[in-house]
Amino acid sequence: MTNQIQNENVAAILKLYVELPETPAKANLNDKYTAAKLLESGIRPSTIESALLLASVRRLGRASDLPPLSPIRSLAYFLPVIEELLHDPIPDDYGTYLRRKVSLLSGNNKFKSNCS
Numbered sequence: 001m002t003n004q005i006q007n008e009n010v011a012a013i014l015k016l017y018v019e020l021p022e023t024p025a026k027a028n029l030n031d032k033y034t035a036a037k038l039l040e041s042g043i044r045p046s047t048i049e050s051a052l053l054l055a056s057v058r059r060l061g062r063a064s065d066l067p068p069l070s071p072i073r074s075l076a077y078f079l080p081v082i083e084e085l086l087h088d089p090i091p092d093d094y095g096t097y098l099r100r101k102v103s104l105l106s107g108n109n110k111f112k113s114n115c116s
Contacts, residue, residue: 016053
């Protein structure tokens with residue numbers, strides 16, 4: 001992966017991350033480092049994207065009678081879900097469903113794939 005493609009993928013991952021509900025409005029240097037390390041380790045951007053969306057759907061879809069979860073403060077929050085998808089991948093087209101589900105549950109219409 002060239003540096004330009006790597007940088008574009010990091011930017012796309014961070015853009016999705018900060019657009020998700022319950023995440024910071026701005027990514028920090030640790031988030032950028034985490035995204036870069038994930039990509040350098042050979043994890044596909046689409047896997048990372050799916051993990052972010054899946055974790056968000058799970059959080060947003062929790063029963064309303066449960067205590068609220070604390071806000072997500074770091075991209076590292078999603079590492080267990082990324083690991084889960086590495087061991088048990090989801091179909092490529094499932095990302096479309098996840099984006100729609102996040103939009104529906106959050107009332108936000110901006111979740112389109114930016115990751116290659």
